[in-house]
Amino acid sequence: MAKEKNVEQITDMEVDFAQWFTDVCTKAELVDYSGVKGLFILRPYGYAIWENIQNYLDRRFKELGHENVSMPMLIPESLLQREKDHVEGFAPECAWVTMGGSEELPERLCVRPTSETLFCDHWSHVVHSWRDLPMKYNQWCSVLRWEKTTRPFLRGREFLWQEGHTLHATAEEAIEETEQMLQVYADCYEQLLAMPVVEGVKTEKEKFAGAERTYCVECMMHDHKGLQAATSHYFGDGFTRAFNIAFSDKNNQLTYPHQTSWGFTTRSIGGIIMTHGDNNGLVLPPNIAPIQVIVLPIAAHKPGVTEKAQELVSRLKAAGIRVKGDFSDNSPGWKFANWEMKGVPLRIEIGPKDMENNQCVAVRRDNREKTYVFLDELEARIPALLETVQQGLYDKAKANLDSHTFPAFSLEEARELQEKNGGFIKTMWCGSLECEMKMKEQAGMTSRCIPFEQEHLGDTCPICGRAAKKMIYWGVAY
């Protein structure tokens, strides 16, 4: 048996982006495949990234007054059918429990694909008066959607997420909530994951089944495809009427409350990979990395090296950094490759020569830049270096987004730009489904969003020539 496991080569992203992505997922030990297609195992390193996202979002949610709950995982078919648009959207991809023990169930139960119907059923029991509002709930769980094609993180039949569900006395308050939670998602992407976002509204065609309005954050990947990164929905009172959730307002009038929901999934980890990764593997932004710094002793058999490396680990840990030392007997070459594959933002090397000079070497994962750090300055310099890496990753991703967002003034130009460069194509739009379908059929692009930040590119829709209502982003998306 070999002393070291191989850190195997991965496919270059320029050769086969999809294969590169899958290679990173498995070789960085983020996921494993299970015996059921589309159901993935999140291994410790992958799950630790999700835990860091959870910690950030959970804190933000609670600061804004949301409370966590746990809803059942099964939905009776009759309950799912209560709101017509919703069931039409989700029924085709439901997984159905039909047997309990050896008995056939009287009514089949769907494993939740999302939980609007469960929250509404519960609220119909407990909401009576304006005093009971708002209800601001969240749950962390997994959901099932029986997709045909599946890929780790990007499209699973099961995925982990949080789903926020809230109920408000007025439409204004509900819309404010919807927009506020979108902003929390945008902050999470930009501040934690170093992924710049485009914020906007989905078209009627692309909105969530049953929603009045769907807000989204969209990101751009390395290969210039788009990723719908998170969504936030305003439902009006459609569900609350269907579920008969009426409350007495302050004037003692029976009123239907207004509802929102919003979700953030493990798909975000796929986004991290495709935004920052390279041909040596994963590249993690320091703010999300389970291990921010890996300390490697060089010539560890020389007197004092291991002890010194251990001292650095202790000092960095005490300084609040997520740090690990690799004291295994694997070769330095193997260690370099392994921790590069795992995307650890900063590698610290320390050997006898460094010790003589009272310094260590810090190597950035993202660009392999070396910095000599005096040991006396360790606690000041390393956090600063991590910040530099975080900002550097964001800037690089932002440059990719900006340099691959193109205005177009005809359908033909849009098609050509997409074919040649990929990316987001921005055009004016009349707002019709017809033109949206035409863009899909003739240029292969779906609408990504109607961005909040509007530009006036002209007066007419370049697809039909009628008066334009808004500027819209188009793209090819995961």
Place this chain on the structure above:
Amino acid sequence: MAKEKNVEQITDMEVDFAQWFTDVCTKAELVDYSGVKGLFILRPYGYAIWENIQNYLDRRFKELGHENVSMPMLIPESLLQREKDHVEGFAPECAWVTMGGSEELPERLCVRPTSETLFCDHWSHVVHSWRDLPMKYNQWCSVLRWEKTTRPFLRGREFLWQEGHTLHATAEEAIEETEQMLQVYADCYEQLLAMPVVEGVKTEKEKFAGAERTYCVECMMHDHKGLQAATSHYFGDGFTRAFNIAFSDKNNQLTYPHQTSWGFTTRSIGGIIMTHGDNNGLVLPPNIAPIQVIVLPIAAHKPGVTEKAQELVSRLKAAGIRVKGDFSDNSPGWKFANWEMKGVPLRIEIGPKDMENNQCVAVRRDNREKTYVFLDELEARIPALLETVQQGLYDKAKANLDSHTFPAFSLEEARELQEKNGGFIKTMWCGSLECEMKMKEQAGMTSRCIPFEQEHLGDTCPICGRAAKKMIYWGVAY
């Protein structure tokens, strides 16, 4: 519409213990019923208790080197069948997914009742060498077991839990892990939930399906029934052989690793209710209470009262206490009843007269004892009072356990003691299934555990008269 919601009366526990329990679950707003029998909604207040348990256990697990992962929620039938004892134990209570979208699945999938088979399948992919061991994994999730009779917390078709799964190079190491995790559970019950435990080993009959040995902590409830509070299992290499998880040991020999699993569920919240609750509702130990102190302004319309109450809230929050002020316009009487129902350990009242005397009144939930606290001493006295409450609850529960644990020297005496007093009956035991069945049939008691702390009550088994091997605890359990 009434200005206040009623804090409704609950059934006295002496009248109907089961109804009292259900009343507390719903009136303290811990749970709601869903549209599917046995699937319960954990409302914010109930879930917050679970989050506090999670925080404690997750920290302990990680300190001991465990890593969190996420396994799929569905198990192919063929995978579940791989270990014979295991499938026999669980198949009768599995819920089966048979349809995905509109198509019948080629193989039906069981919603996980527990995940040994999934962990083993994964390990068979990734464990190759002694360098890969130990594997110390945990996951937080919910599982389904299609039980016939169901009750909130105590027996749900779905319940929340953590399941730890570990793999070790040797039997000794695995057994040490099994015992260590049992100790973590015992600590959680005793230190956090103020519930004294009996630690021991399950009999062959009562052990987990597929395990070689099952350890458990058993608690005693108010009504002197037992509660199996948590379990920890040692599997030997039964599963690893069945799943062909072989590794090369340091001598380059192919060897099967030894396995453990251990679980702690939301059933523990049922235990808190039935250990500490009273006829006014829930009583929460301060260490687990989502709200440790509720501050109520008395005569809140008088100048300065509300402001002073708010100041106390701020000061206690700053002192690290989970505190809330009730500034609603409900009457003081309603507020007293409401926060008693919710089991908040300490109520602080402050009114104009208290302000004149530079004091407030602290009232314990558990015994309604009043203490006048000088405001200058607030940050010192309140934490000390909370500690007193925590200890008081533990002592009371311990007295209940001790005073309802009886030695018996014949089957008849055991039956009579159980009938008259309930509680745990301890006897010597020969170790045979036959005597265990006899105790069940003739005295209505199951074996609870063979406690670690053995006493020598005699030389023979009082059921059959043969030589005794161990002292065992019997009881009627939830």
